[in-house]
Amino acid sequence: MSTDLKLLIEGKELLCTGKDFTVWAQEVAERDDQIHGERVHTLRLIEQAQSDLLSRLSDNPSRAASAPSNNSPSNNERKFLPRLTDTEKKLLNEHEGCTCCRCFYAGHHSNTCLMKKTNSWPDSSSYVSLMEAMAKAAQPLRCLEYVKIELVSGNGLWKSGSLLAKVNNGLPVPLLLGMTFLYAAHIVIDINTRTAIDTHTCYDLLTPPTPPARIWQPEKIVPPPTPKKKRPPCITEKPATLAGYLLPTSIIALVCDRIESLSFQQLLVEKNAKLKEEFMDCFPARLPDNAGEDLPEDVYH
Numbered sequence: 205m206s207t208d209l210k211l212l213i214e215g216k217e218l219l220c221t222g223k224d225f226t227v228w229a230q231e232v233a234e235r236d237d238q239i240h241g242e243r244v245h246t247l248r249l250i251e252q253a254q255s256d257l258l259s260r261l262s263d264n265p266s267r268a269a270s271a272p273s274n275n276s277p278s279n280n281e282r283k284f285l286p287r288l289t290d291t292e293k294k295l296l297n298e299h300e301g302c303t304c305c306r307c308f309y310a311g312h313h314s315n316t317c318l319m320k321k322t323n324s325w326p327d328s329s330s331y332v333s334l335m336e337a338m339a340k341a342a343q344p345l346r347c348l349e350y351v352k353i354e355l356v357s358g359n360g361l362w363k364s365g366s367l368l369a370k371v372n373n374g375l376p377v378p379l380l381l382g383m384t385f386l387y388a389a390h391i392v393i394d395i396n397t398r399t400a401i402d403t404h405t406c407y408d409l410l411t412p413p414t415p416p417a418r419i420w421q422p423e424k425i426v427p428p429p430t431p432k433k434k435r436p437p438c439i440t441e442k443p444a445t446l447a448g449y450l451l452p453t454s455i456i457a458l459v460c461d462r463i464e465s466l467s468f469q470q471l472l473v474e475k476n477a478k479l480k481e482e483f484m485d486c487f488p489a490r491l492p493d494n495a496g497e498d499l500p501e502d503v504y505h
Contacts (some may be wrong), residue, residue, distance in 0.1 A: 229315040285328050292334040299339040306334065308342040347372055355389075359415045364389045 287295075288303060296303055302310040304317035306326065312318075319325055332338075347370040355364040367388060369379075386393070390403045400409040407413075 285326060285331055286333075288335075295334050295336065295339050299343065301339075308334075308339045309344055314408055343373070357407075357409065359412055361412065361415055362402065362405065362409070 207448070232280065242256045243434060285306070292306075294307070295302065296308070299308040301308045302312055302314055302317050304314040305319045333488070349371050350368045351371060352366050353369050354366055356362070364385075365388065385391075391400050391409065392403055393406065398410060401407065402409070419491075
């Protein structure tokens with residue numbers, strides 16, 4: 205039993221004073237329905253008042269056009285709007301607003317404003333100073349360009365194809381997916397089972413499966429580096445030669461004698477070859493077989 209129903213029952217006497225519980229419960233239910241109806245009616249009145257206030261803040265040109273003209277007696281007593289401050293002027297300029305009707309993203313300027321032509325202005329009694337939040341709320345979605353994106357699930361088990369996404373300024377969320385994405389990704393949404401399943405991979409986006417445990421490979425053991433072979437040092441210097449001026453005199457004399465003897469023997473070999481060639485006919489290479497028969501036998505050497 206709610207607090208309002210309890211107070212209503214205690215404040216008014218029930219028609220049923222007997223011991224019949226069914227009749228008493230029915231009467232309490234009727235009074236509960238009465239309280240519920242009054243509450244719904246009150247909420248409707250509040251919502252209607254809020255919508256009227258928002259429409260006045262937005263200053264809809266259609267409503268401004270339907271306002272009575274300045275020739276009527278009621279408009280003669282209207283109050284003027286407060287003068288725009290520098291901050292409000294800056295907001296209107298940044299958000300393509302009109303300084304006449306004071307609407308953000310109005311699509312026109314003060315020289316072409318409909319309120320100026322019809323001489324109808326926003327209600328000064330419900331006027332609210334312009335703020336940054338009002339400008340952001342009135343900002344329309346504008347598509348400036350397209351980009352290619354690929355969506356990946358948090359666990360990395362599912363990935364969509366390449367999609368073209370619109371870049372809109374003023375979007376209240378980072379990414380907004382619609383029917384085009386669901387059709388391209390082959391996703392079927394079931395409200396009763398609360399699932400969004402990709403029909404090609406059977407992956408449920410709302411209740412993703414637990415990824416399998418990752419099997420780590422054993423740690424690789426890096427062998428120690430192979431020691432470099434030691435090369436023998438390169439001898440670039442020529443071996444030292446024995447200088448002749450450092451030898452003793454006796455050794456130098458023996459060397460000179462040996463050189464002279466070798467030179468003389470070479471000279472004799474050359475002369476022998478020259479004489480053999482010159483007197484080849486006198487010195488045949490082989491004597492005849494009967495060369496010794498004509499020699500005297502009484503001559504001895």
